[in-house]
Amino acid sequence: MxxxxxxxxxxxxxxxxxxxxxxxxxxxxxxxxxxxxxxxxxxxxxxxxxxxxxxxxLTPEKIVARFEEYNGVHPGFRRNHAKGVCVSGVFESSGEGAAISRASLFRPDASVPVFGRFALAGGNPFMADSPAAVRSLALNFALPDRELWRTGMNDIPVFPVKDAQGFYDFLAATRPDPKTGKPDPAKMEAFLKAHPEAPAALKLITGRQMAEGFADATYNSLNAFEFVDAHGTETPVRWSVMPVDPPKPDAAPEEGENYLFDALAGELESAPLRWRLVATVGEPGDSTSDPTIPWPDGRRKVTLGTLTLDRVEDEEHGPCRDVTFDPLILPDGIASSDDQILSARSAAYAVSFREREGETKEPSAVEIANPGSDAK
CATH class of the missing domain: 4.10.220 (Light-harvesting Protein)
Structure with a gap:
């Protein structure tokens, strides 16, 4: 010792x-x-x-599980908006947005690279394209100083429910009965009674004007956000990307399970596609917490700039597959609103991303000829 x-x-x-x-x-x-x-x-x-x-x-894990119950489990793919392709291009600011937001991409003469993803709503990556399918456009803006802005938009005018519980119940009510291939009318009736905001929202959604494809559709944020200017003043906004060229008249569906994606690839091979990014400015009394309620016509609109997409790739070769388009990834000058759907989306996206990152990556659901080649 x-x-x-x-x-x-x-x-x-x-x-x-x-x-x-x-x-x-x-x-x-x-x-x-x-x-x-x-x-x-x-x-x-x-x-x-x-x-x-x-x-x-209700947890984000339960929401993701409900998507899997509805669509089946498809390892390696997103639990919603599973079928999609990557696109890329540039956003050029008009300078008009600088009056209501200090975000650097809205400054006069600002130009930032963008990549994104066109997709169909639903968790089955091998579903056939259809004229009534809800189409989405998700974007990633790469701002100076390593800031990012990510947004996921849809071609519907409003969200079908006002909160996460409503969406969870909506998935259960609209799940097709295996015997009939259609939702159970009794379940749907019970859902509509439990969520009185849904009937009016669904009427707006089903009555919307359908675009012919991805290229001529308008995509909406649905949720409200706050733009913050150089003095800290907050302005409620919802935004949309609107095609520069007027929508084409409705046409009969083309043949092929991927006809919407094939048409998009063909259009991008011919020429770049352009949309205007437009902010609709809310006024006192306009709901920022309920995405089922449209803001009245006549609200002031600010053209923030032009989005030009000139490249399309399948997910295996493009930049969008291993990215979550979390709506709360926001740069300085853009802030969340009191809409609880935003945090629910963010949390569910994180769970979906975590699950698929641990799974074997499957081949792209939509293949693009000569992936990675520049569009003409």
Whole structure:
């Protein structure tokens, strides 16, 4: 054994240690107890947020699981908007947006690279294209100073429900019955009674003017956001990308399961496609929390700039496959609103991304001839 170099404690030292020990008990123990209570409260809050203490609470995992129940499990693909292709191009600012947002891409003469993804709503990557399919356009803007702006838009005018629970119930109510191939009328009736905002929203969605394809469709943010100017003033907005060329008249569906994507690839091979990015400015009384309610016609519109897409690639070779188009990835000058659908989308996208990242990557659902070649 190695001897200790410290001498034996004296009685006086023992007394001092006893006094210090006593002081520690009287002064520190309550403080430690308080810290313990705080930590326990934080743990409880985290557990509640995660749904651990409330099994009936809706979580992003449950939402993703509901998509899988509806569409089946397709490893390696997104749980929604599973069928898609990558596109890329550039956004050129008009300078008009600088009056209501300090975001750098809205400055006069700003030009930033963009990549994105055209897709169909639904979790089956091998579904056949159809004229009634909801089409989406997701975009990633690469701003200076490594800032990003990501947005996912759809060609419908409003969202069918006002909150995450409503969307979860909507998926259950509209799931086709295996025997009939159609939703159960009783379930749909119960859903509409439980979510009174849905009938009017669904009427607007089903009554919208259908574009012929991806290229001539208008895509809407659906959710409201806040633009923040150089002085910190917030302005509620919803945005859309509108085709520069007028929509083509409706045409009979072409043959082929991928006819919408084939047409898009053909158009991009012929010439670049252009859209105007337009912000609709909300006024007092316009709902920013409920995406089922359209803002009145006549609201001020600000043309933020022009989006030009000139390249299309399949997902295996393009830049969009391993990206989540989280609507809350926002640059300085754009902020979230009080619409709870935004946080629900963000959380569900993260779960979907995490699941598919751990799965074997399958070949692209839509193949593009000569992937990676420049569009003419």
């Amino acid at each position: 190695v001897e200790s170099s410290n001498p034996e404690p004296t009685a006086r030292q023992d007394g001092s240690r006893y006094a210090l020990s006593n002081l520690f008990r009287t002064s520190m123990l309550p403080r430690l107890a308080l810290i313990g209570v705080v930590l326990l409260a934080l743990a409880g809050a985290f557990a509640a947020t995660a749904g651990w203490l409330s099994p009936q609470r």
